[in-house]
Amino acid sequence: MTRTCTTRDRSGNRIDLRVEPKRHRLRRPGRVVAAALTWALLASATGCGGDETDLWPPALPCVPGPGVHLASEVSFDPERLLCIRLTMDPADRVTMAKQTRFGVAEEEMGDEIFAYLTDGCEQAMPSAYTKFPAAIDVEGVPLPSVSVRKKGLLGSVGGGGMVRPSMRVKVEDATTVPAGFSTEVVTLNNNLQDPSRLRTCLAYGVFAKADYPAPRCNLAAVMINDEPLGAYSHVEAVDRAFLRRVFGDDGGALYEGALADFTPDHLTGAAQGRLGRFEAKTSATDPKGGPLLALVAALQVDDDQLEAALGQVLDLDRFIRFWALETLIGHGDGYGGNRNNFYVYFDPGDAGRAVLLPWGADNVLGNNGAADDTRALSVFAAAELPRRLSRTSGLAARFEAELRRLLDTVWDEAALEHELLAMSALVERAQRDPAYDEAIANLTSWIRQRRGLLLAQLDKGLPAGPAKAAKCTELAGGFDFGRDGLELMTLILLGL
Secondary structure (H helix, E strand, O other), X not given: OOEEEEEEOOOOOEEEEEEOOOXXXXXXXXXXXXXXXXXXXXXXXXXXXXXXXXXXXXXXXXXXXXXXXXXXOOOOOOOOEEEEEEEOOHHHHHHHHHOOOOXXXXXXXXXXXXXXXXXXXXXXXXXXXXXXXXXXXXXXXXXXXXXXXXXXXXXXXXXXXXXXXXXXXXXXXXXXXXXXXXXXXXXXXXXXXXXXXXXXXHHHHHHHXXXXXXXOXXXXXXXXXXXXXXXXXXXXXXXXXXXXXXXXXXXXXXXXXXXXXOOHHHOOOHHHOOOOOEEEOXXXXXXXXHHHHHHHHHOXXXXXXXXXXXXXXXXXXXXXXXXXXXXXXXXXXXXXXXXXXXXXXEEHHHOOEEEEEEOOOOOOOOOOOXXXXXXXXXXXHOOHHHHHHHOOHHHHHHXXXXXXXXXXXXXXXXXXXXXXXHHHHHHOOOEOOOOHHHHHHHHHHHHHHHHHHHHHHHHHOOOOOOOXXXXXXXXXXXXXXXXXXXXXXXXXXXXX
């Protein structure tokens, strides 16, 4: 049966799409797909599950700019549009684009998605992505021995992501790169959910202005086998090189969190080396999650002991700044809002205390909600750390003071608008979009309204987070896959 669902055009305007969903076999008998909820999630995650290529503006080929050279790494100069050209086997290119973390075969994906979201949180993040041999040319400098794989979990994977994938490129043979060149990984995000293509770099820029550890970012025009794909975000990988640059030491434990939190039910299998939705990222990282468990334990104390207990294992000042920054930029799919898209590093230079690092900043700066969102503060207290802090008066007061300080010292609307206009000119060298001016206007409007919205809500009083910790199967909005028992995610990456 043909269904109508709502998505957005490349300017962010609401449109209705009529599509014919594919039927898929679900091997688990007795499961019923909740159709209405499935379609709502399908629309938000993959643009109604239809072919989004018709919603993408035509991409333009790129050529390296004059006077370009690679020094010690691929440039993160925000004023430069990188020209990145990949070459790979055409059949591999098609296979890579169609992959998801839950496998390629459609008849198998339903069970895998459902199992991952409902069968507790001990199982590791599925990783069905294949590394393919390739060569890459960055600004005219060839790196002939690399691998490339798709990247992403849900939002950037489906729809147009099946044609223009986000990618992780890794140098496989260091002897083939120029002398002194240190870049090992090139991360390219497709900006699938952002019609402006600017939000990721702008968001990380706000963290940098606040003197908070965050990946560097600039724009790149990307091509595969001479096919232009448009304007990507080139984002610094959070790896050992990043840790050395930011902390001066890469010897601490580094974990990535995806739909993960610092609660006992997220780490029930840690003693057996099952970290669930956390992933150890370096050889120096405890595979049994000892540092994570110490943070979990500190969060179990009573409110009157919380500050002292957390202060032993977490840089509280830094975390409060992180929480305020996620709130400021509206990172609803980050740690505070959805327990997603973050790293945590246990800094050996600070007695091993934890520092959270931002990641996956695409649904930000108004891309995940209206400018007049009346829940702009409360949605960022869903995760366990901000939930507990928001319910402890002294720590909540420190958050409010930090958010007001950031509004006074970091949130500079004129500077942000100047930056986005300069970057938008780069995007227009990578695509031709007659609706692009409207996309920029929508982003500009959100930036201009953010200060007033947050101050108005702060003046009413900081809302406390929920009384109880969320279950590990509960996502943003309070929907609990384990509690509700609905197989509604099975079509999110299907019917593409």
